[in-house]
Amino acid sequence: MLRLYITETAPFLIKDNCDRALRLTDGVRRMQVLSMKQENRRAQSLAAGLLLAHAVREYDSAAGEKKGKDGYPAVCKVEAWQLMQMPCKEKGLQDTTLHLEKTPAGKPYLVNRPGLYFNLSHSGNYAVCAVSEREVGVDIQEWRKQACSMAGRVFDEKEMEIWRKYSPEAQKIFFYSVWAAKEAYVKCTGDGLAKDFRHLRTDFINGSVTDTKSGEEKRLYEFSDLPGYALCICAGQ
Numbered sequence: 001m002l003r004l005y006i007t008e009t010a011p012f013l014i015k016d017n018c019d020r021a022l023r024l025t026d027g028v029r030r031m032q033v034l035s036m037k038q039e040n041r042r043a044q045s046l047a048a049g050l051l052l053a054h055a056v057r058e059y060d061s062a063a064g065e066k067k068g069k070d071g072y073p074a075v076c077k078v079e080a081w082q083l084m085q086m087p088c089k090e091k092g093l094q095d096t097t098l099h100l101e102k103t104p105a106g107k108p109y110l111v112n113r114p115g116l117y118f119n120l121s122h123s124g125n126y127a128v129c130a131v132s133e134r135e136v137g138v139d140i141q142e143w144r145k146q147a148c149s150m151a152g153r154v155f156d157e158k159e160m161e162i163w164r165k166y167s168p169e170a171q172k173i174f175f176y177s178v179w180a181a182k183e184a185y186v187k188c189t190g191d192g193l194a195k196d197f198r199h200l201r202t203d204f205i206n207g208s209v210t211d212t213k214s215g216e217e218k219r220l221y222e223f224s225d226l227p228g229y230a231l232c233i234c235a236g237q
Contacts, residue, residue, distance in 0.1 A: 001059075001074075001132065001133060002073040002074075002130065002131075002132040002133075002134075002136065002221075002233070002235055003055065003059065003073050003074045003075075003076060003130070003131050003132070004073050004074070004075050004076065004128060004129070004130050004138065004223070004233060005051050005054065005055045005058075005076045005077075005078055005128065005129040005130075005131070005232070006075065006076070006077050006081075006126060006127075006128050006170070006226075007047050007050075007051050007060055007079070007080060007083060007126070007127050007128075008047075008077045008080060008125055008126060009040070009043045009044045009047040009122065009124075009125055009126060009127050010043065011043075011080035011081075012042070012043035012044075012046045012047050012080065012123050013039055013040070013043045016126065017080065017084065018042065018046065019051060020084050021046040021049075021083075021084060022046065023049075024053075024083075024086060025049050025050065026049070026083065026098065026100075027051045028100070029045065029046075030047060031048055033045050035210070040100040040151065043113045043165050044122035044123075044127055046120070047080070047083070047122065047127035047129075048121075048122050048127040048129065050083040050084070050086070050102075051078060051120070051127050051128075051129045052098070052118060052129050053061070053086060053098055053118060054078055054082065054083055055076075055118065055129045055131045056098060056110070056113070056116070056118070056131065057086070057124035058076070059116070059131050068193070072221055073130070073132075073221060073233060075156065075223065077226070083114070087234070095106045096178050098110065099111040099112045100114075100119075105190045105191070105192060105194075106190075106192060107187070107190040107192070112221065115133060115209075116131070116132075116133065116135060117131070117132050117133070117135050117136050118130065118131045118132075119137045119138045119184075119187050119188070120138070121137050121138050121139045121183075121187075122140065123138045123140045123141050123142045123229065124140075124142030124225060124228070125142075126140055126229065128140050128144060128231065130233050130235075131175060132235055134191075134235055134236040135188050135235065135236050136188055136233065136234070136235045136236075137183070137184040137185060137186065137187030137188030137189070137190070137218075137234045137235075138184055138187065138224075138231075138233045138234075139179075139180040139181075139184040139231070139232055140229055140230070140231045141176045141179055141180045141229065141230045141231075142228060142229055143172055143173070143176050143209075143228050143229065143230065145202055150175075151163060151175060153197065153198070154175070154178060154179050154182065154198075155178060155197075155198065155236060156199070156200065156201050156212065157190060157197050159199060159201065159202065160176055162174065163175065165192060175201075175232075176229075176230035177204065177222060177230045177232070178202050179230065180199075180230040180231060181204075181209055181220055181222065182197045182200045182202065182209065183232075183233040184209075184220075184232045184233055184234040185200055185209040185218050185220075185234045186200075186233070188234040188235060188236070189216070189218070195211075195227065199211060199213050200212070202224070203222065204220070204222055207220045207221065207222075208220050209234055217237065218234040218235060218236065219234065219235050219236070219237050220232060220233070221233040221234075221235075221236055
């Protein structure tokens with residue numbers, strides 16, 4: 001099973017909500033949040049941390065029986081107030097299953113939940129969390145003024161050919177979709193910044209991202225329900 005959880009981050013800009021979220025958040029994330037100078041970054045991080053806790057709890061419950069359509073993961077939109085209703089104690093959430101560590105490559109995982117995988121992302125006014133029984137990566141990108149100079153660092157030759165045929169507005173949409181898909185791929189594999197995006201090829205029609213050097217392929221899911229954003233998940237076949 002594969003599920004995508006989405007929440008808005010703007011409510012966490014409100015001081016009372018931010019304070020409540022900080023009390024709910026584990027000590028490591030709390031210190032990270034408090035070290036951030038930008039309020040929107042704090043709000044994004046708090047929302048992502050609480051969304052993960054909510055997703056893991058729901059994944060284990062009967063409420064997690066929701067299915068996606070046409071083979072797509074179920075999409076669960078979560079309100080900020082729901083995230084702030086979770087039980088907490090002095091040190092944060094009453095949930096020992098959220099013991100996080102990182103692989104040598106820096107990918108976080110749940111120590112106490114072998115076989116349950118997750119990934120987080122945030123951009124603009126949204127935080128997202130993908131949860132699965134296999135390796136998974138998720139990425140969300142807010143559409144902004146496109147830096148055309150980045151295309152050569154993100155596209156392979158075939159993608160560049162496609163991009164050049166589009167109008168400026170279509171180029172922007174395509175650029176962020178490809179970027180989100182490839183970010184999701186490297187977050188799924190754990191390669192991170194070590195992977196050259198030009199060696200990855202996206203296929204939105206057939207739903208895949210392929211490493212053109214190794215031949216490794218991941219299933220690609222693209223979501224278009226958030227206007228102004230590109231949102232993609234990559235998972236094992």
